Amino acid sequence: MLTLDAAYLAPNVTPELVAQQTDRLALAHATLTNGSGAGSDFLGWLDPAAMADDALLEEIESIADDLRARTDVLVSVGIGGSYLGARAVIEALGGDRTVEFAGQNLSAHYHSALLGRLKGKKLAVNAISKSGTTTEPAVAFRIFRELAEPGCIVATTDKHKGALRKVASGAGWRTLPIEDSIGGRYSVLSPVGLLPIAYAGIDIRELQRGAIACARAAAEPDPKKNPVLFYAAARNLLYQQGFLIEALASFEPRLHYVLEWWKQLYGESEGKNHMALYPSSVEFTTDLHSMGQYFQEGRRALIETFVIVDGGEPSLTLPSGDNADELGYLVGEELTAINQAAYQATALAHREGGVPSLTIHLPKLDAYHLGFLLYFFERACGISGYLMGVNPFDQPGVEAYKKNMFGLLAKPGYEALSGELKAKVGAAGDAALVRF
């Protein structure tokens, strides 16, 4: 279970204001659950138990066990939704085996350094791409597949189409399916996320169990009893009031990639028709010493959603010593308690500075509660997109850069565009350069 603390949303958002949205919320809720809205072909994630049934979980676990027995490191190759979910869970929960990530950028430095780190290690490689044609992971996969131990390549991709499917069939590698009805950013609890997570040694059944519990809670149509509806309603009301940026804020560095995953989820789902809250993230207290000033006194366009871990953290107390560092008042205090005080102080200060906030409390950060949280955000994102009047399950805008890149790299089929784009990019010529 998670708990929402909505005290600092007032007066912008109050339970009464949310109650006034009941009809709109009920419509968005029904549109999502009945599959009657835009993008309804992509609701395969809605039922987490069906998305990965027992047979599929067993298959994933058995592949993970086999790879763990034969290798030291898994290189997970993917980008966007084929990357962020697995990384979010693995970085948050740790595990006992190293998973490295490749193909989430095109940096020669990043990939050379990774190759260096992997020297002398026995590698498994998991190529993950729903379309099977995304350039970044395809490029990285060419580099890393050569280094895998025999029989230790797994392709997670569309059942029938795409270049990755073709290559995997030709080479006889093991494969895991990505259903048509599951888009990348909603795929963490499918084979896309689950194989790397299982390789890391994290209990994928617990993760799924948390998501199933959240799905049950989210079936409730009354926004007062359904945290998913409440969150979707609150951010929508704030957007209508003119707020433009939602910052997901944590005080726990191991949530870094959960914040990154959330940004893709909301950015791709809602950033359409020149609308939507811009999803950003901050990691406190680190960022209080860089972004804190802006949060307190910059342009008042920000709302904050805190994700706070309440318990289960290791005990670490401040040791005694002379009081020259003026920390005597904290001797014997738990670091976790100091961090909690920092959260309370921050939420209060920001609220008083004009930043409304909502806090999501997790009793502890384990597989169950993380599964609950991930599903919470997915489900709220579907509702939120429908409240906004967009299709939360497509991402047509992402194609624009790809088309340009293919043109500039003269990919077969893009020859005509190639000349035009090269002319555009070079148009300003020397005149545009400012040299020093």
Ligand SMILES: O=P(O)(O)OC[C@H]1O[C@H](O)[C@H](O)[C@@H](O)[C@@H]1O
């Ligand atoms: O899994 P893939 O087909 O390789 O896609 C990976 C990612 O690339 C894209 O460009 C999309 O914007 C993302 O939604 C997707 O998750």
